[in-house]
Amino acid sequence: MKVLIDQDTCVASGQCVLTAADVFDQRDEDGTAVLLDDTPPADRAEDIRRAAAVCPAQAIRLEE
Template sequence: MKVTVDQEKCCGAGQCVLIAPEVFDQRDEDGIVVLLDAEPPADRHAAVRESAGVCPASAIDLGGAG
């Protein structure tokens, strides 16, 4: 799995951070997503997929196997 985020789309809802804090964080100044792990291990794939699914701005893109 290869994860990318579009910071221009991000609205700072923070759901991704709540679901997968090992993979996503937020900038302190505006809450915009920060990608911590672009290629998370298999045991985090379900949480990353859930994060992408609940993102109100569709700012998380998942590519590759997983």
């Protein structure tokens, strides 16, 4: 799985970080989501899918 974030679409809600803090973080200056790991291990797939689903801006895209 490859994870992508559209930082221009991100609204800095932090839901992705709450769901998968080992994969997502937020920039200190504006809260925009950043990826810590764009190819997380398979055992994290469920949480990554959940993070994409709860993103209010739909800024997270997954390539499986």
